[in-house]
Amino acid sequence: MNKQQILIPKGIQYLGDEKMKELMPGFKFETGIYNKEITGCGATTFALKEDKMSVVLLVPRITLLKNKAEQTEDCQEVYGDVPSVEINDYIDRHRTSRKVFICTFDSAARLKRLLGDTWEGYHVYVDEWHVILSDASFKSYTELDLIETVMDAEHLT
Secondary structure, three states: OOOOOOOOOOOOOOOOOHHHHHHOOOOOOOOOOOOOOOOOOOHHHHHHHHOOOEEEEEEOOHHHHHHHHHOOOOOEEEOOOOOHHHHHHHHHHOOOOOOEEEEEHHHHHHHHHHOOOOOOOEEEEEOOOOHHHHHHHHHHHHHHHHHHHHOOOOEEO
16 A cells, blocks of 8 residues: 655645645545544545535444535435435436435445446545444444445545
8 A cells, every 4th residue: 555645735724725726726635545634624525515526425424424415515315214216316317417425334335236336437435434443343244345335436535
């Protein structure tokens, strides 16, 4: 595994803010696992709003999903209580436009099936990646399934 450190210049408060666009034009997340030292730096918001590709944001908890969905215009929530027909309707309505899914870890395999068993054309973000390790002690099958489900994504962050 290659390890690369990305240094953000002083004066930038949030990823994607005007100062960052000025000092780091064209910044985008590349495939990899990002270990941010500072929470609340806007990385998830940047992914949801600035990424030009269709996006799948995978989160560990429904509470976090709801919070991110409230902040994101025109996204589809995916978790246990959301019927597949609602997700398919969203896919149909956005055939030719960018799609944004915010999905729990537990529902990642279901979403992938609904997308035709492929992540092609999607940038898959796993938010709160470190939670996989702590949750593995009480729901290891879910965490292993998540890792297996996303490992073939061409664009995984």
